[in-house]
């Protein structure tokens with residue numbers, strides 16, 4: 001398969017363009033310190049890129065919040081937290097980390113991904129196969145919907161909800177009916193990319209944490225191909241927490257200000273970062 005890929009790449013576009021992709025899309029990116037550059041818009045090109053990160057700002061985060069979904073809107077974070085008996089939806093101040101509004105889920109639900117579509121908050125649950133729809137301003141529960149898989153992450157592209165279920169498949173849902181209208185398998189040069197977790201739609205691409213790693217995949221919503229890998233190693237090193245706490249599974253993007261935020265389960269900090277492209281090798 002690898003030889004076939006090489007042949008096709010060389011034939012279609014020339015060996016120079018594809019050397020970085022073939023040598024790296026499936027490999028763990030290198031840890032690196034930061035230089036300067038804005039995180040770039042990800043084109044839907046065929047070139048795969050590696051990125052490291054640079055921390056621009058740090059903000060407090062509730063270290064008891066088992067973060068499962070994060071978005072940024074109107075100057076606030078909206079966050080979903082998990083664990084049975086501790087799951088919440090909350091609106092959080094950027095500068096202080098303080099929850100200015102909080103809704104606690106019934107004890108039998110484990111909160112997962114969260115997105116805001118227009119004036120509604122949509123929250124998934126893990127194994128209950130139930131999603132909740134809240135009024136963004138009041139947190140009043142408006143409705144609920146069901147889906148046939150586990151619920152992991154959710155975001156949207158402006159017209160469709162995009163949902164992960166822990167496999168390599170992304171589900172595209174109608175935002176009004178919550179019925180599936182499409183699905184897409186995510187892959188890189190090694191094949192399907194499984195355990196797709198928290199999602200965020202950034203500049204036309206889907207950013208996705210891959211559980212249980214500290215990598216973020218940048219995925220084309222058109223093809224499912226991983227167009228870039230972000231190495232988040234070293235951003236946060238928890239002490240006394242399980243390995244799952246290493247996962248950067250709170251990813252939020254503010255498009256107007258072009259700001260990218262990352263936090264994780266029980267992390268005491270939200271980091272504002274920018275992505276630094278690694279030199280092509």
Ligand SMILES: [Ca+2]
Pocket residue numbers: 069070071114154155198199200250251252
């Ligand atoms: Ca998100």
